[in-house]
Amino acid sequence: MNTTIGPSETQVERMREGIVDRIGESMPTLEHAAAPRQFLGTPAPEQLHTPRALPHNVRQLPKRSVRTRRVSALSLAAATLVAIAILGNSFGWGLNGGASAEASSLLEQTAVATIQTSDPVVAPGQFLQISTRAVFATYAVGPNDDPKNLASRSVFLSPSTSILYVPADRFGQWVWERTALKPDIFFSEKAREYALNSWAQLSPAERTEIARADGGNFDGSPWTPEDLAAMPSDPAALLSYFYATSAGGSNSPEEDALSRISDVLRSGLAPAELRATLYRAIAMIPDVTVVERSATLNGQVGVAIGRRDPTRDFRQDLIIDPTTGLLIGERQVQVTADANVPANTVIGWTSVTTTVVDSTP
Template structure:
């Protein structure tokens, strides 16, 4: 793509009800992606192996490396066209700016280890007829992870499950929930894991798929929001993810680790505030006994919406949730089908 092509696209700004900086930033990122794809497409065509799919109770998109999925997404393939970007919602941007300012002022205590407690309520899908997954149940899983100051050291994690709390469907759903709980690790006998650099056998916190940004990258990530967005956009993404979705999901996953320092957390909030289409979905969102503001992206072609919940008064990251945006069997629109509350505290040692 030539500079003339980009100049032609920029002239369309007068036809778009958008701030100039939004258009320019999107165009610049599109050019970067296009040039990166041109330089690296050869490697992608030779068939680089894709990282393994991360498995959870709920299905997640497969993750792939290489430039094959990093097309110049903001550019239309036929002729010279432009996708209709939308500006960030003012309420969402204001919320994130406020949270960023509060995060910068944070003076949290530090210890030899960081103890991260995740309480997740994830939907386990259940089939009532042996063919269609049309029901499910929510059950809590709690994990406590002790992370050393040097994240390349040994991490320790204890995980246990609780009985199901919410059911969508009939007897088959309750039966499946009872059977699963009977075979799960419980609080009095949790599952213990140790992993170098957080490379556990299974689970969300720790480990890293090739090419993805993970805990070991946190210290070197840019604090400047624009530079941070460019760094994330250059990393491999889920199949079909837009720029905004890729940046949003990457920041969400990093915040979930509980290891993001205050200055970088502020930069992440500022980066989220620039994403087109980002909105406040609930002003008073309750998550594991704490209340914050839920900010998310409208669902694209999927059936759910990803949200992060932040405390705008102190800049804390409270967690994340996934909301069903269209009914599926017994699972109604608006159901929270996955939520993760994150609590972080310093620790002097680990088990």
């Protein structure tokens, strides 16, 4: 069976890494950034380069790397937030005003279709193979560049693949193979030279990494069975869970919640019932709208539902198929031009497919 993961990760990656500020001085450099979010399929866009791979001041988009904390860790204040948010969602006031009517309708249609779509059956001894193709923006400052001059940066898109093997017994050993691919989209000739020179310096071991971990407990954190089981089955309670367990890193609770919900959907690990609840939770996030009725991502066409945080110059989109309940993928779009990237440019995307296999690398 081979199917695109549907609405229901996901960088885990952020796009758990929340969406980082590409131009703020507070954005961490590669040398000091937290361990990359393990998008079981990232983006998300996954940050696969090591400091040796990109030696200078490199900033990579798109997602967040902070793992969701357990519900049991909620403080009294967080629990109060949950109660307030649930009431607010029920009556249309409070923390969540909700998505547009058009987006809400499409998300509900997708949630219903998700329940009707069978999840892959993994027999004992087999593995669920979750394959992700991702592209993320890289903002690099060379040794002779002025870090305060945004126009001096080398900006290019870095492609990667991720293949996660999940055993039938999810507490068994998982295998995760990640490969950084040769960059092929550049926003200047200077960026092309920088990117290709950096790529040429990578050894085969730096381009492809294979990690193994019992129960999926990789350093950096994909969603484990315990994480998924801790998520409420009610949409309002689930959204409140994401608000209350935020570890920061985004410009608003809404941005953070949408990013982390996208991570779970993109991971390929959430069962159909949870995926449906996640879509209904998205419908409760303010400013989510339908941005494109016929959006193409990695050769597939779906409806783009997105949100632009008021503090951002880019928008985060989910590409879904409301008739099948399948999640085609995710993308980030530069809405307004910056010093390097033209307006309406896709600066990152991920697509995820799954199948069942009998062995791992």
